[in-house]
Amino acid sequence: MGERxxxxxxEVGLHARPAATFVQRAKQAPMEITVAKSHGGDVVNGKSILAIMGLDVRQGETVVISADGEGSEEILDELASIASTP
Incomplete structure (x- = not known):
């Protein structure tokens, strides 16, 4: 399993537009994608806008994005780029 x-x-954290962009890309992936705050807590479905927004990730917080399967490294790189874009 790969992770980033x-x-x-x-500025808005992983909410609104950044969350929508993240989920749109995640939904294109054939494998399961999960997201969690790095300090523990819930692991949520990376393809669910409500689940991502429910994490309440704010600017400066770290998340762990995980995926497993063929092509997961490329998908993880793209999702990491989306999450780290100001």
């Missing part, structure tokens, strides 16, 4: 630790850079 990413510090969220957007």
């Amino acid at each position: 630790k990413v510090t969220v850079a957007a």
Whole structure:
């Protein structure tokens, strides 16, 4: 299983537009994608806008994005880029 630790850079955190962009890309992936705050807590479905927004990830917080399967490294790189874009 691959994973990326990413510090969220957007001023609004992983909410609204950044969350929508993240989920749109995640939904294109054939494998399961999960997201969790790095300090523990709930692991949520990375393809669910409500689940992502429910994490309440704010600017400067770190998340762990995980995926397993063929092509997961490329997907993780793209999702990490989305999450770390200001």
